Amino acid sequence: MARRYRYPFNGKRFIGNKNSMxxxxxxxxxxxxxxxxxKDEHVVTFIPDTLEEAHKQGFDNGAYCIGNSRR
Ligand SMILES: [Zn+2]
Structure with a gap:
C-alpha cells in the first residue's frame, strides 16, 4: 500500500474522498x-499536495493514516 501512479491519484501523497470528505x-x-x-470520481488531489491545503478545502483527517479527526 503506497502512492498510486495511475489517474486520478497521479502519485500524490494526499488523496481526498469527496464522498466522505x-x-x-x-x-x-x-x-x-x-x-x-x-470510486475514481470521488478521488481528489490537492495543489499544493499538503494536508493544510486539504483542510482549507474542508476535508477532515482520515482516522487511520492521519488521526486527530477535527469533527
Ligand atoms: Zn487513511
Whole structure:
C-alpha cells in the first residue's frame, strides 16, 4: 500500500474522498483506509499536495493514516 501512479491519484501523497470528505496520507496508508474502495470520481488531489491545503478545502483527517479527526 503506497502512492498510486495511475489517474486520478497521479502519485500524490494526499488523496481526498469527496464522498466522505476525508483526506488520506498515502505515505502512511493503512488497510483501514480502504483507498481502493474509493470510486475514481470521488478521488481528489490537492495543489499544493499538503494536508493544510486539504483542510482549507474542508476535508477532515482520515482516522487511520492521519488521526486527530477535527469533527
Ligand atoms: Zn487513511
Amino acid at each position: 476525508e483526506v488520506h496520507d498515502l505515505d502512511n496508508e493503512t488497510k483501514n483506509c480502504q483507498i481502493d474502495e474509493i
